Amino acid sequence: MLKVNLYLFLFIFLPFALLAQHKISGKVTDSKKHPLPGVNISIKGTYDGATSKADGGFSFTTDATGDQVLTAVLTGYQLLEIKISTDNAEQLSVILRNDVNALRLVTISAGSFEASDSKKGTVLKPLDIVTTAGAGADITNAIKTLPGAQQANDREGLFVRGGTGYETQTLIDGMLVRNPYASTTPDIPGRGRFSPFLFKGTTFSSGGYSAQYGQALSSALVLESNDLPQRSSASIGLSVIGVSGGLENLSKDKKTSWGVEGDYTNLSPYYSVTNPRQTPNLGPEFVTASMNFRRKTSSTGLLKFYGYGNWGKLGFSSPSIEYPGDTESYKVRNGNIYTNMTYKENLGRDWRLYIGASFSTNSDNINTDTLIKAPVPTEIRIQSTLSQSRVMFTRNLGQFSSLRLGGEYQYATEKFSFNRTPFNYADNYVAGFTEADIYFTPSFVGRVGGRAEYSSVLERMNIAPRLSLAYKLNTLSQFSIAYGDYYQKPEPQYIRFDHGLGYMKATHYIASFQRVASDYTFRTEIFYKKYTDLVKTIPNYNNNGKGYAQGVEIFWRDRKTFKNVDYWISYSYLDTKRDYLNFPKEVQPDFAATHTASLVYKHFFPKLATNLGFTYTFATGRPYFNPNLPADKFMSEKTIDYHALGVSASYLTTIRKAFTVFVLSVSNAPGNKQVYGYHYSSDGLRRGEITPNLPRFVYIGMFMSIGTDRRQDVLNNF
Amino acid sequence: MKRLFLSLFLISGLATAAVAQSAQYQDAMLKQTSDLDSNSAVDPTVLLAKANTFERIAEVEKTQWLPYYYAAYCQVMMCFVSQDKSKTDELADKASVNLDKAEALSSKNSEIACVRSLVASARLMVDPASRGMKYGMEAGQQIQLAKTYNPENPRVYLLMGQSLLFTPEQFGGSKTKAKTMLETAMQKYAAFKSDSAIAPHWGEPYAKELLSKAQ
Numbered sequence: 014m015l016k017v018n019l020y021l022f023l024f025i026f027l028p029f030a031l032l033a034q035h036k037i038s039g040k041v042t043d044s045k046k047h048p049l050p051g052v053n054i055s056i057k058g059t060y061d062g063a064t065s066k067a068d069g070g071f072s073f074t075t076d077a078t079g080d081q082v083l084t085a086v087l088t089g090y091q092l093l094e095i096k097i098s099t100d101n102a103e104q105l106s107v108i109l110r111n112d113v114n115a116l117r118l119v120t121i122s123a124g125s126f127e128a129s130d131s132k133k134g135t136v137l138k139p140l141d142i143v144t145t146a147g148a149g150a151d152i153t154n155a156i157k158t159l160p161g162a163q164q165a166n167d168r169e170g171l172f173v174r175g176g177t178g179y180e181t182q183t184l185i186d187g188m189l190v191r192n193p194y195a196s197t198t199p200d201i202p203g204r205g206r207f208s209p210f211l212f213k214g215t216t217f218s219s220g221g222y223s224a225q226y227g228q229a230l231s232s233a234l235v236l237e238s239n240d241l242p243q244r245s246s247a248s249i250g251l252s253v254i255g256v257s258g259g260l261e262n263l264s265k266d267k268k269t270s271w272g273v274e275g276d277y278t279n280l281s282p283y284y285s286v287t288n289p290r291q292t293p294n295l296g297p298e299f300v301t302a303s304m305n306f307r308r309k310t311s312s313t314g315l316l317k318f319y320g321y322g323n324w325g326k327l328g329f330s331s332p333s334i335e336y337p338g339d340t341e342s343y344k345v346r347n348g349n350i351y352t353n354m355t356y357k358e359n360l361g362r363d364w365r366l367y368i369g370a371s372f373s374t375n376s377d378n379i380n381t382d383t384l385i386k387a388p389v390p391t392e393i394r395i396q397s398t399l400s401q402s403r404v405m406f407t408r409n410l411g412q413f414s415s416l417r418l419g420g421e422y423q424y425a426t427e428k429f430s431f432n433r434t435p436f437n438y439a440d441n442y443v444a445g446f447t448e449a450d451i452y453f454t455p456s457f458v459g460r461v462g463g464r465a466e467y468s469s470v471l472e473r474m475n476i477a478p479r480l481s482l483a484y485k486l487n488t489l490s491q492f493s494i495a496y497g498d499y500y501q502k503p504e505p506q507y508i509r510f511d512h513g514l515g516y517m518k519a520t521h522y523i524a525s526f527q528r529v530a531s532d533y534t535f536r537t538e539i540f541y542k543k544y545t546d547l548v549k550t551i552p553n554y555n556n557n558g559k560g561y562a563q564g565v566e567i568f569w570r571d572r573k574t575f576k577n578v579d580y581w582i583s584y585s586y587l588d589t590k591r592d593y594l595n596f597p598k599e600v601q602p603d604f605a606a607t608h609t610a611s612l613v614y615k616h617f618f619p620k621l622a623t624n625l626g627f628t629y630t631f632a633t634g635r636p637y638f639n640p641n642l643p644a645d646k647f648m649s650e651k652t653i654d655y656h657a658l659g660v661s662a663s664y665l666t667t668i669r670k671a672f673t674v675f676v677l678s679v680s681n682a683p684g685n686k687q688v689y690g691y692h693y694s695s696d697g698l699r700r701g702e703i704t705p706n707l708p709r710f711v712y713i714g715m716f717m718s719i720g721t722d723r724r725q726d727v728l729n730n731f
Numbered sequence: 732m733k734r735l736f737l738s739l740f741l742i743s744g745l746a747t748a749a750v751a752q753s754a755q756y757q758d759a760m761l762k763q764t765s766d767l768d769s770n771s772a773v774d775p776t777v778l779l780a781k782a783n784t785f786e787r788i789a790e791v792e793k794t795q796w797l798p799y800y801y802a803a804y805c806q807v808m809m810c811f812v813s814q815d816k817s818k819t820d821e822l823a824d825k826a827s828v829n830l831d832k833a834e835a836l837s838s839k840n841s842e843i844a845c846v847r848s849l850v851a852s853a854r855l856m857v858d859p860a861s862r863g864m865k866y867g868m869e870a871g872q873q874i875q876l877a878k879t880y881n882p883e884n885p886r887v888y889l890l891m892g893q894s895l896l897f898t899p900e901q902f903g904g905s906k907t908k909a910k911t912m913l914e915t916a917m918q919k920y921a922a923f924k925s926d927s928a929i930a931p932h933w934g935e936p937y938a939k940e941l942l943s944k945a946q
Binding site: 051053055058059060061062063064086088089243244530531532619620622 | 755759779780783784786787788790791816817821825857865868899
């Protein structure tokens with residue numbers, strides 16, 4: 014009975030015993046003695062606790078008695094549990110240790126600008142590409158407002174850090190795109206083939222990029238296509254130069270989607286009312302059709318297919334420089350097909366798989382009499398195909414580190430005929446790569462890897478080492494350095510005539526500092542790039558060309574200082590010289606400007622539902638070849654400086670249930686004179702300026718989308 | 732006999748403890764939830780202290796969805812009252828974790844869907860231009876879910892009215908539609924019967940305030 018009495022006793026008196034309260038107090042700091050506010054302190058198993066104040070102090074009372082466990086919780090810090098005795102728990106000193114999380118984790122950043130929604134701290138968002146005034150919704154044009162890229166607007170492609178457009182490769186979901194730009198006539202650069210709306214992420218790498226990518230001496234433009242859409246939708250577009258329409262369908266179980274898009278562009282009505290320098294004599298007319306299919310094969314598996322076809326014809330006639338009073342004509346008919354299929358899946362046990370395959374074909378039929386009139390007229394046919402397959406395995410090593418292993422195979426055919434005389438070749442290209450991201454600490458990462466390649470047409474292999482290091486100073490700032498060797502096959506027009514050529518080579522050295530907050534970004538890089546084995550065409554084809562590029566780049570973006578305003582400034586200083594092709598000596602090439610700067614400004618007026626934007630770009634004059642000068646004065650003259658001001662306005666509204674945007678944009682609004690260089694007659698007596706075909710381009714368009722609510726999408730943009 | 736006594740005592744003892752526990756839970760929750768509509772609840776420090784308290788209660792009462800729900804509510808409200816949007820994602824992540832736990836205990840819950848909608852809106856506010864599409868849609872979908880789970884929940888109409896009121900007219904917003912929606916919300920508040928004193932009951936004064944703006 015004694016025992017029972019004891020229980021009874023306990024139950025009667027326990028409530029009173031509980032009333033004996035103990036005071037718990039103290040201060041929470043991090044390991045560097047900085048006070049930590051907002052920490053949730055509690056006695057384990059009870060409600061009793063407090064939140065630490067601004068000075069890290071806390072104080073509360075508890076009914077618990079004796080030995081207890083005190084817990085302290087704060088995001089970004091490790092959970093702390095300490096044993097205390099309630100009898101003696103005042104002025105506790107609680108020290109929390111940093112926890113490792115994504116915010117503190119350093120990432121490899123030297124050389125690359127990323128536009129993505131999925132990752133925090135990216136420099137640009139995918140929509141920025143569409144909404145940059147003067148860029149005309151062209152990915153390449155928008156990228157040209159970033160440091161490192163040249164304003165070489167008389168030729169297509171990205172000219173990066175003293176490199177030619179050929180030295181930049183475009184990749185979609187890891188697969189190479191052989192002809193990313195529409196075929197056009199000389200001095201009129203082709204637009205990028207792919208709509209920026211197709212991609213959820215764009216990474217512009219101006220150097221030091223991963224061993225995953227090869228065959229690019231200067232730069233990689235890595236595009237990552239969209240996953241499944243949020244819902245089904247339809248869209249139509251109407252503009253002064255054409256019409257477009259699209260459908261996206263998402264299955265009910267949200268696991269499968271398909272989409273089709275088509276557009277038709279005809280520039281001849283526009284040219285007939287404006288006054289172009291070169292008069293169209295064919296088209297310009299383009300038809301594009303594309304389709305996509307995406308399927309979630311499991312919770313982690315995703316299959317994507319993208320198919321694209323484009324048919325275009327254009328031709329211009331312009332006054333002949335060779336034969337005064339005469340006109341010259343250049344016509345091109347182009348057909349392009351690009352298909353790409355990729356599959357990603359987690360294999361479990363820390364392994365991930367990526368497989369990709371693609372096929373593309375491009376044919377250009379060119380009729381021209383711009384060459385010296387020996388055999389009139391000239392007919393050139395170029396047909397290239399590329400089939401490729403790629404596989405990559407990724408293995409997680411520990412908490413953050415990872416290892417990538419992969420390989421790719423490409424089969425390319427290059428057919429070329431000049432007035433029916435063929436010059437054809439095919440190339441089997443095999444590459445293997447391995448790369449590891451090793452986290453020494455969460456704020457210090459190294460990426461080390463390499464790539465080995467073999468090309469059958471060159472009959473040579475190469476091994477390219479790559480190394481990057483990044484160190485995070487605090488949550489916002491980090492330093493990075495990168496080094497790498499890059500090899501690339503010479504351009505088809507040289508391999509075609511001489512099969513004895515070898516790889517061209519560039520070695521990159523980059524140091525960068527960046528500070529990225531949620532509403533501003535500052536970034537600066539210095540680089541040195543050494544070129545060796547460049548192709549020379551004199552005295553005969555050889556790999557004795559060489560050169561260098563070095564410079565400083567600065568980028569500043571600010572979304573904070575002015576209300577409803579977002580702007581960025583980039584500046585690039587470039588010192589580059591090269592001796593290649595038919596150059597008599599090492600000089601600054603005709604595609605490189607010493608100073609390049611851009612200011613992109615976007616201002617949203619909520620009450621008017623209107624966005625105004627302008628982009629101002631500046632570049633110092635570029636050297637040009639004057640055949641009348643002696644060899645020691647080669648490329649010594651420079652064009653006038655380049656100024657361009659693109660302006661755009663867009664008004665957002667709804668027409669019935671369709672979200673509608675009206676766009677007005679003007680490239681080079683003030684009509685500044687832009688001269689990219691000169692064409693000389695063969696006797697050097699006459700010359701013609703290379704200028705844009707129209708001093709300014711006025712674009713008026715309307716886009717409607719039904720189903721997808723894009724209101725918020727464009728609220729602060731366009 | 733002795734054993735019988737002992738077990739009887741034990742059972743009654745456990746029951747007493749359970750009742751005591753429950754009373755303690757009710758008291759603590761009532762204290763924390765009673766002033767959620769007051770002016771002090773727009774102070775980030777107050778909201779943080781409350782969120783932490785709810786998390787402490789949740790840590791002990793692992794079978795109750797309300798502490799998780801309220802912790803998430805306070806965390807998402809911190810996103811809205813703070814000017815500093817750099818903390819939003821962290822808070823929204825925490826709120827989502829709490830809502831997942833709440834939902835595991837109480838599925839197809841209209842109140843949880845409402846707070847999920849708020850979380851999506853908070854994430855949207857960080858960068859409306861690039862996040863609008865994804866999170867705007869999610870916010871809308873959660874509200875629709877909340878309405879399906881319980882069409883009588885006044886907070887559904889409050890959130891819909893708020894969205895109509897603050898969306899510019901070009902984008903489908905409308906003062907008149909907002910007014911009708913908020914009036915519905917007021918009617919639903921008047922008719923709404925809470926399961927208990929600590930069940931979600933916030934929003935009526937705010938609905939009234941919005942309604943005056945919609946006039």
